[in-house]
Amino acid sequence: MSTFDVDTTEITAFEVEDADLYIFSQYFDTDEIFTELREWYNSEKYRFEVPTAEIDEVDDFLGEYFYDLQRVSPNEIEPFCVVKPKYTDHADILRNSVYHTSRSDQNVFVMQDRLSAEQAVEQGATPLADADVSFRL
Incomplete structure (x- = not known):
């Protein structure tokens, strides 16, 4: 069985403590990815705003496209x-x-x-x- 390494693109998602959400900014060159994430996109602030309860779902989806979501707590x-x-x-x-x-x-x-x-x-x-x-x- 062969294995291969795939380069992933790291996305840094910042936890906003009092708002119970994560924010991140990323340009996706595939319409399919942006379409799937559109509900969390704030076009006025040019960023994604994902409720904490939904961040695992977004993380799993992005992983399918070789994006690595790095979560940063307010203390970091x-x-x-x-x-x-x-x-x-x-x-x-x-x-x-x-x-x-x-x-x-x-x-x-x-x-x-x-x-x-x-x-x-x-x-x-x-x-x-x-x-x-x-x-x-």
């Missing part, structure tokens, strides 16, 4: 977060974020994955761990 979110002063250019950072908000004079971004967070730092953002800002999703 810090490496995905960056901060940038308000009123500074942040369009490229915003494009790769799943969520953003303001805290005093700072914008806080939850990036879609660790690579996006690293790229945001290269574009002038500060890791949340190094900023004088508290944030919890």
Whole structure:
């Protein structure tokens, strides 16, 4: 019997504690996948919002298409977060974020994955761990 390894695409899904849901951002190049997930897509925020009770169903479905859903709890979110002063250019950072908000004079971004967070730092953002800002999703 032959076996083979298949590369999977990792999707980071962030648990939103008080809302009892997970959020993630992912472009699917297959209409079939997007059609199946459409009920959870928030077109105004360009992200998927899946109730906690339904995340296993979404995870199983995505696994069939070689996507690996990585769930991140609110306590593990810090490496995905960056901060940038308000009123500074942040369009490229915003494009790769799943969520953003303001805290005093700072914008806080939850990036879609660790690579996006690293790229945001290269574009002038500060890791949340190094900023004088508290944030919890």
